[in-house]
Amino acid sequence: MTNYQLGIFNEEGNIFNVSEFEVTSSDVSTIKKAIRKAVKPVDETIEIVVSFGKTLLEKISPNHLPDKLKSFETIKGKNGHEMPSNQSDLYFRIIGGDASLVLDQTIKIQEALDGISEVVLSENGFKYKDCRDLTGFVDGSANPKEEKKYLAALIPEGEKGEGGTYVFHQKWIHNLQKFNELPVGVQEKVIGRTKVDSIELEGDDMPVDSHVSRTDAKHDGVAMKIWRRSFPFGSAKEKGLMFITYTCDPFRVDIQLDRMLGNTEDGHSDQIMNYSTAVSGAYSFAPSTLELATILED
Template identity: 30%
Template sequence: MSDTPAPLSQAVHNPTTRHAIFIVATLNAGAGAAETVRGWCEDVAALVRTVGTRSPQENLSCVCAFGSRAWDTLFGSPRPAALHPFREFGSGERTAAATPGDLLLHIRADSMDLCFELATLLRNRLGDAVTVVDEVQGFRYFDRRAIIGFVDGTENPEGREAVDFTVIGDEDAEFAGGSYVLVQKYLHDMTAWNSLTVESQEGIIGRHKLSNVELDDDIKPSSSHSALTTLEENGQEVKILRDNMPFGRPGAGEFGTYFIGYARSPAPIEQMLENMFVGRPPGNYDRLLDYSRAITGGLFFVPSADLLESLASRAPSAGEAAVAPASAGSAA
């Protein structure tokens, strides 16, 4: 048995906070932009400490992750074994679509001022090396409910189980301590949703709305959100770690959920999306998608805290740089 300590993960497992900022950016063209982002990697942890020490009780944290094409452009080989561009599922209006994204920041705290300050400092350090393509400010809604009124994240793993389901181990030893994270931005048709009876909503979600108790199997529809996002392998449930946040602009009629799921492999999250958007079996899709539309989608790799800092001194070889895309501004 090795005495070498396991790599320290980023703040993937930090408790859910009252506020969050999600930033997705694309890498701009040119060697200078790539060099800036690499150098920025060793500044992230220090900036989190700098802002967080002002109010330690507010639980400020930041997770930084990279998309597939950005990894090749910034760091070259080796690369995380399961990192690939976001896979699209479904068709027509019911599509889990891929959208541009090379860099993801997931900033959390119990007060928005700390989130805002850290986001500002991190963005300023990046300068014109990146272009922000999406930014969402999320908030806790009552007792951790989504905008649609149901409690979110009930089945999250906890403690040791959370680590086992989300942190890479010996299966990709060079990237041990890392995780994969998938994000999607959903907009809800609240007028149509609120026109449903509570009983109809409960059938779509698979839970009682007030108590959050799961519906009995003999009455829970196989097309419910709960049924289609429950995975089993060899008789054991396979879980992911969600830290979804509601967001919205009532004046603009915008109401949404920012989905963010962490796992040690993209496979379980992708299987959940296939079940939702295609159906299990095909055609038996998640009826929540009749009222919710995914408008973004990205897959990213979260390096361990130690690896993130060391990436500042890592770059593609000359041969890799020659074939890397000039700009990684396409879908993650």
């Protein structure tokens, strides 16, 4: 498959924006025209991944609705944590290497959609140091390598939506002060990796409630691998991570979220949730470039 949206696998960009919109217009032709205008890049170095929530795709192009696309609903954990939904209609992830151009593209998208939608969330982010989260740990270490990333991320041939991907967006706000008060050895037990060189803990050194343990999931012997493209954000007001993942099947995300919340048989919650809070969550579908062009045709 070579007609996936290129931004999905872009590993070179270091400046990002994610913007989420609720579509308020009922005129399908107007909606499609606005999206066509929005996705035109302001510069050849900018890449955009556009994806659709289930409700919007049912409205503008129901024949292109993949079988497993659903709206995200708030999940409550057995141990007092929860992951809230802010399910919307239309999602844009902008990737670039120049903050000015990423901002220009963000503004262009917002202006193109003005009058047919409302902004639900818009977050700017960046590559922090050597691909680290603001906690100081390397992020995305468990991503599949080489060709395996395509198998993890893309809907396989023969399935509706083939060459596209299911997308999950989730904003997390860190309590960095609380986390940084922990000794480094304790932080490593929370994450499940060493801090400096990002080596996964092994044997008795790996807690069952570490972040690695809770998200390293298997189902019927199959590893539930996903393609993570998260980015940190930060200011004096908020600091956190915009968790973004692409998957061939949303069940792979569901099982990881349930394991983090303690909703599986072993009942263990992810320790990271004592130091970081999920404040949003949404599913969408990013079609292949060929299918996207068809969806947006009048």
